[in-house]
Amino acid sequence: MTVLLGYAFGIAWVDALIRLLVVVLTMTVLVMLLTYLERKVVGRIQQRIGPTRTGPAGLLQPVADALKLLGKEDLMPHTADKWVYQFATIAFFVPIFLGFVVLPFAEDIGVRVGLPLGLFFVIAVSSVGIVGLLMAGLASDSKYALLGGVRAIGQMISYEIPLVLSVLAVAMMTGSLDLREIVNAQDKVPNAVWQPLGFFLYLTACTAEMARRPFDLPVSESELVGGPQVEFSGIRWSMFQLGEYANLIILSAFGSIMFLGGYAWPLAGDAAWPVQVLLSIVKTFLLILVFMWIGATFPRLRIDQLMSFAWKVLIPLTFVQIFITGLVQTYDLPDIIMTVVSGGALVLAAMVVRRNVSKTGRRPRAERVAYIRARQAARAESRPLS
Amino acid sequence: MVIEHEYETVDLNINMGPVHPATHGVFRAVLAVDGELVVDVDPVIGYMHRGGEKLSENLDYRQGIGIQDRTDYLSQMNSEQAYVMAAEKLAGIEPPPRAEWIRVLCAELNRCASHFMFLGAYGQDIGTFGTAFSYAMRERERVMDLFEELTGERMMYSYFRVGGVAWDLPAGFERKVKTLLRHVLQGVNDFEGLLSQNEVFLARTRDIGVLTGEQALDYGLTGPMLRASGVDWDLRRDEPYSVYPQLKFTVPLGQNGDCWDRYNMRIQEIKESVKLVEQCLEMLPAGPIMPDKMPRMLRLPVGEIYVRTENPRGEYGIYLVSKGGNKPYRLKMRSPCFCNLSALREMCIGEYLSDAVAIIGALDLVMGEVDR
Amino acid sequence: MIGVIKAMGTTFKTALRRPVTVQYPEIHLPLPERERAFPLLLWDHDVDEPFCTGCQACERACPVECMTVTMRDNPKQKEGTSKRRKIVDTFWIDYGRCMRCNICVEVCNFDAIAMNNTWSGIERSAYDRRDLVMDMDELMSKSMAGQVTRWTPDDGSDEK
Numbered sequence: 001m002t003v004l005l006g007y008a009f010g011i012a013w014v015d016a017l018i019r020l021l022v023v024v025l026t027m028t029v030l031v032m033l034l035t036y037l038e039r040k041v042v043g044r045i046q047q048r049i050g051p052t053r054t055g056p057a058g059l060l061q062p063v064a065d066a067l068k069l070l071g072k073e074d075l076m077p078h079t080a081d082k083w084v085y086q087f088a089t090i091a092f093f094v095p096i097f098l099g100f101v102v103l104p105f106a107e108d109i110g111v112r113v114g115l116p117l118g119l120f121f122v123i124a125v126s127s128v129g130i131v132g133l134l135m136a137g138l139a140s141d142s143k144y145a146l147l148g149g150v151r152a153i154g155q156m157i158s159y160e161i162p163l164v165l166s167v168l169a170v171a172m173m174t175g176s177l178d179l180r181e182i183v184n185a186q187d188k189v190p191n192a193v194w195q196p197l198g199f200f201l202y203l204t205a206c207t208a209e210m211a212r213r214p215f216d217l218p219v220s221e222s223e224l225v226g227g228p229q230v231e232f233s234g235i236r237w238s239m240f241q242l243g244e245y246a247n248l249i250i251l252s253a254f255g256s257i258m259f260l261g262g263y264a265w266p267l268a269g270d271a272a273w274p275v276q277v278l279l280s281i282v283k284t285f286l287l288i289l290v291f292m293w294i295g296a297t298f299p300r301l302r303i304d305q306l307m308s309f310a311w312k313v314l315i316p317l318t319f320v321q322i323f324i325t326g327l328v329q330t331y332d333l334p335d336i337i338m339t340v341v342s343g344g345a346l347v348l349a350a351m352v353v354r355r356n357v358s359k360t361g362r363r364p365r366a367e368r369v370a371y372i373r374a375r376q377a378a379r380a381e382s383r384p385l386s
Numbered sequence: 387m388v389i390e391h392e393y394e395t396v397d398l399n400i401n402m403g404p405v406h407p408a409t410h411g412v413f414r415a416v417l418a419v420d421g422e423l424v425v426d427v428d429p430v431i432g433y434m435h436r437g438g439e440k441l442s443e444n445l446d447y448r449q450g451i452g453i454q455d456r457t458d459y460l461s462q463m464n465s466e467q468a469y470v471m472a473a474e475k476l477a478g479i480e481p482p483p484r485a486e487w488i489r490v491l492c493a494e495l496n497r498c499a500s501h502f503m504f505l506g507a508y509g510q511d512i513g514t515f516g517t518a519f520s521y522a523m524r525e526r527e528r529v530m531d532l533f534e535e536l537t538g539e540r541m542m543y544s545y546f547r548v549g550g551v552a553w554d555l556p557a558g559f560e561r562k563v564k565t566l567l568r569h570v571l572q573g574v575n576d577f578e579g580l581l582s583q584n585e586v587f588l589a590r591t592r593d594i595g596v597l598t599g600e601q602a603l604d605y606g607l608t609g610p611m612l613r614a615s616g617v618d619w620d621l622r623r624d625e626p627y628s629v630y631p632q633l634k635f636t637v638p639l640g641q642n643g644d645c646w647d648r649y650n651m652r653i654q655e656i657k658e659s660v661k662l663v664e665q666c667l668e669m670l671p672a673g674p675i676m677p678d679k680m681p682r683m684l685r686l687p688v689g690e691i692y693v694r695t696e697n698p699r700g701e702y703g704i705y706l707v708s709k710g711g712n713k714p715y716r717l718k719m720r721s722p723c724f725c726n727l728s729a730l731r732e733m734c735i736g737e738y739l740s741d742a743v744a745i746i747g748a749l750d751l752v753m754g755e756v757d758r
Numbered sequence: 759m760i761g762v763i764k765a766m767g768t769t770f771k772t773a774l775r776r777p778v779t780v781q782y783p784e785i786h787l788p789l790p791e792r793e794r795a796f797p798l799l800l801w802d803h804d805v806d807e808p809f810c811t812g813c814q815a816c817e818r819a820c821p822v823e824c825m826t827v828t829m830r831d832n833p834k835q836k837e838g839t840s841k842r843r844k845i846v847d848t849f850w851i852d853y854g855r856c857m858r859c860n861i862c863v864e865v866c867n868f869d870a871i872a873m874n875n876t877w878s879g880i881e882r883s884a885y886d887r888r889d890l891v892m893d894m895d896e897l898m899s900k901s902m903a904g905q906v907t908r909w910t911p912d913d914g915s916d917e918k
Contacts, residue, residue: 045773046520222408297769300513302740350759369736449821452859538794544859579768583761
């Protein structure tokens, strides 16, 4: 659709402008819808009913929120780094929005479908947003924000790796980085069936990448009261919220494309385009619902557990997945072997993790206390009380 | 291992509170952190000091009950019980048996409500997205509805009187309590499903803030905090008051003295309280709820007395000095939270920032009681 | 991972239960008879005057000293229509101070004061705390309209 629209004008910059407009408008509307949906879903899980006051069934709640946020004063700490602080919000949500550009929602519907390096593009731009969090954390001149920013960096960089590696296994199966080709290759069986382990890893890494529970350490409300966003207010804060939910949409859509067969499965890709779009949307929302369900269920992890989970559990498992995929691809083994081994590895990993989830690289408490005492003693020695 | 720092690093002082989601009221902790490692904790209290002890000196024994409600605003019935028991013992008044049973019934229901508040707030501290909180509030609300029916108030009951209780149970109360107990058990069940065996929750609370039994005794911990460390001490059983000797219940004990044990203590105590309430309903005698001859204005003889009860948070004590007259000369409240709080530093140093939140949460602080 | 699956199952199960929310301003749940909102003065419909004689017993017993009462001679007593020699002249209750402890009701010798057990006693927010100081007209309007009467506990036990 939009592709046709752009070509109709035939002018490059009009084309680009229209595409950008489509991205921004779709994302904003979708994000508004998602904030409403999250409230309703979480409300149901908690035996509440969620928003009901604004509009029919509370549908206008996001609009009311947006208006409220627009009306709020744009506060900035006196000692904040002005430019970095103000630029941080933009640096956070623009790269996230960019990820939307290459996602195909039907055979030829999308903002810029058919990019040969589509997968690479999504991965590349989605990790740039981290910079915005770090900027916000450093510039706010608040200790909570600083800790949140540092946590965000550590977490996002760590979880970027299993995320990339788990989708890499999919790309290996298809032999292409073009998202359209990946979708079309799944017209019979979605990749999640062949690679249950990869799908699980992707979901886990995504949850961390979006900083949602149980990996919401950067924004942990009960410890850091909002992390990097703690000093932001009004419209700037809403930008963070926008970016977070946009991330949720994009990674869910991306996940549905990579693992659930996007628009192709189960109608084999020759359905009419509205049906294909509907399929993509349904799959995306299914994933979003799963993320919300996870988010409403779990407490959050501690930072060392989080990191050790990424480096000691997720990354080795992605290697397992890649290894199996490579083996099957190289020796032309039947695909079912991949399913069995991958599923087996998932169950095995679950059993191992069950027993050892609290075992991290953290030293025993006695050593930590000894370290603190030694440092205090050393400090007292070097700086005697005057 | 001591890392040799090439550059000198400074500890970050983080001011947590008095307005912070994890500090349950107006508690303030100044944390010195080295990265995520908590190096020092400096608890600052007193933001909610209302002078309850001094105020009580100017209120007669009926008016003073209101102060007890507001001291520990999550376990009002239990604190009221301590207060009226102190006055009764000093005056030599024997409350009629029905009043005693009603008191124990209310106190145990209140224990359920208080522990639900803890469970909800603790889930929130550990980081569930309000799910634990709303499960807990759901059941707590039912208990409060019941108390509203009984006493007319949702929070500040002022229901116990010196000598008995203010009103008898309303019609159909037993049936409603039985329905309520079913709901309470369902709430406990939900919590066990949601948190008790959840690996993420276990990872966050197992082996965090460990106190051995000796340490716990040294710091003067009481209540679930003490029992989590494996010290078998429950005033309801070891120094029985009211009608507790006639009731059968077990005192749950923890093994490790970590945060998970403290959480589990509350879960188990709710179950025990449910059993106690059931027994109370069975054995509730008929009869008056106040002694026949109660003076219009109670005047206590000269003397002093210390009475302690097992509150949901620990040992709540009332030290009452009377110099005659209708008002106490001095009223000292021994608040369990204040003593439990003293172990905070011992537990927090060497843990991570997130653990500090979990530890503070496990204390089940009620600042109204700490500051009084 | 068993615990994780169990937790997911628990949240799923609760999502299928009926929500417990009560849409408050639209739905007012029935209040129990013992509901203890703010105290009100009662009106003696037989003689058309308040029960209160202004004896100040409640004022003395109030723990937070939120009441002010004055007394005067009852003109109706001279006319012979009333047996009360004294009648309340002015009566103020500062609802901002009142802690709804029910003591004033317990000490009243003439059953002249009662706790409002209707929603009108609970929904009492005001923009100015001075609006919460109630004078005699406001205190008696509810009972004059017959909305609030004194209740005794249904088991007939003594309140004193």
